[in-house]
Amino acid sequence: MTGFNLLTEEWIPVQKQGHFETISLKRLLCNDEEWQLCLSRDDMEMAALQLIVCIVQVVFMPDDEDDLFASYSKPMKEADYEKGILPFMEWFDLLHPEYPFMQCADVKAKDENSKGNTPKNWTSFQKLFVGLPEITSDSPSSKAFFNTVDEINNTWYGEVAIAIFQQATNGFSLGGSKFAVGLKGSMPSTTLIQDSNLRKSIWANVLNKEFLQQNTSLFDGNKNNNPTWVVLPSFDKNKPESAQSIGLLRGLFWQPAKIKLFVDEKQQLSGFLTNPGMSYFEGFWKHPHTPIDEIAFKENKSSKKPFLSLRRDYPVWTEMLSYFYTKNAGQEGASRALVVSHYEQVIGRGKTINLVVGGYVKGGSQESLAARKHELYGISSGWEAQIAEMNMLISYGLDAQKALDYAVYSFGKELNEIRTVRNREQDSNLMKKLKEQTKKHYFAGSESVFHSIMRKLDVNEVSNYKNHFTQLAMVTYDTIFLPYEHDPKLLKAVVAGRRTLTRNLMKIGENN
Secondary structure (H helix, E strand, C coil), X not given: CCCXXXXXXXXXXXXXXXXXXXXXXXXXXXXXXXCEECCCCHHHHHHXXXXXXXXXXXXXXXXXXHHHXXXXXXXXXXXXXXXXXXXXXXXXXXXXXXXXXXXXXXXXXXXXXXXCCCECCEECHHHHCCCCCCCCCCCHHHHCCCCCCCCXXXXXXXXXXXXXXXXXXXXXXXXXXXXXXXXXXXXXXXXXXXXXXXXXXXXXXXXXHHHHHHHCCCCCCXXXXXXXXXXXXXXXXXXXXXXXXXXXXXXXXXXXXXXXEEECCCCCEEEEEEECCCCEEECCCCCCCXXXXXXXXXXXXXXXXCECCXXXXXXHHHHHHHHHCCCCCCCCCCECXXXXXXXXXXXXXXXXXXXXXXXXXXXXXXCCEEEEEEEEEEECCCHHHCHHHHHHHHHHHHHHHHHHXXXXXXXXXXXXXXXXXXXXXXXXXXXXXXXXXXXXXXXXHHHHHHHHHHHCCCHHHHHHHHHHHHHHHHHHHHHHHHHHXXXXXXXXXXXXXXXXXXXXXXXXXXXX
């Protein structure tokens, strides 16, 4: 194959009513069909959505609200599509000889290694799929979700394009300290709007030029808007690229690493080639798809990243305020992404919002992966003014978990498992284990509880929903401590903990 252009080829995997097909971007935008994305993993589906959104954002950017509404409401004319893609044809071809999409044409195959006939700088393309086992690595973290290293042995160009984009935009580095991460740092969260079908979902996430001019500096001055596979990032530590000089296209498709797909003698894609080397930039680039801490962004300190990431010890719903709402000036914490603000003001004005939230959770080291999370939250019309109610709902869920902590503490006190050493209380190993178990069990169950509340949420009756969390807390306590009730020596401690739990659960919401 001599070329694979994302603007012309059929690469988007979709389904409708059980019918599966791979379609082109032209067919998607120029027809009003009820397609939905369909890949084997939810994170890859979200990556595909984000990739398509980014392509449409730069190739067919609407001038203003009216232009956006027109694109959202009716399919594009094929003649307009063909005219729109002409200036970008060379930049979205995976196999272009000079400008391969999100790759570096200068990366060459090095001498064959001692283990076979692959180049020394060859890497299995599984490394591009975050969380898949990496054939060329012995690290346990490279096999985060699989038991063997041969789960996949071939793929198609469309999926590889999605994986390259996802790895560079939302993943971690390709090889530790020898490789840089993307503009948002390692494993940032992403928020995107989901509409009734894929075509409308795309336009619901595309920002019009007038909005971008009013809310960003992306069109100020002389921005570098060449993609990184046309003009490479700086790989000189002493001459970092300024984030303030990065244009919209360059930023949305930022590739921090030197990689190139490797096509073998049989013309089959078998992996990719890499050249080690850190790319450098200074400052922060305001990505439109990720919640951001405005205070940290303005302070511009490299030690304090402003982009929101998902947490290992807390479920996604605990950060909902950062996904849906904007903090007041001077308030700490992350505010919603630009794409959500744009939706509220334009396409979503007075409408229900369905927000997809996704991302990866860091493990103990720079390259380790603890989990991947992907959730869809829907709120009915009027959600824009419901920040107080949503805050109350979240506080119910968190306060119930805190009540469990107090209950475990009471259990430990009764057993003398919590001792005072040098005026400081110290947990025994048993207590540390019980605290971890109850917290993990409660938060695991809280996801389904929160979603069930959101499906029938009545903001005028928010206080009634605290019972969902108190019941979950009681069930969690009984599940963890039931085995201890059979021991007469422990039964008194179990009862003391349950009494403390009940007392604190009753207090939830008293100050609201």
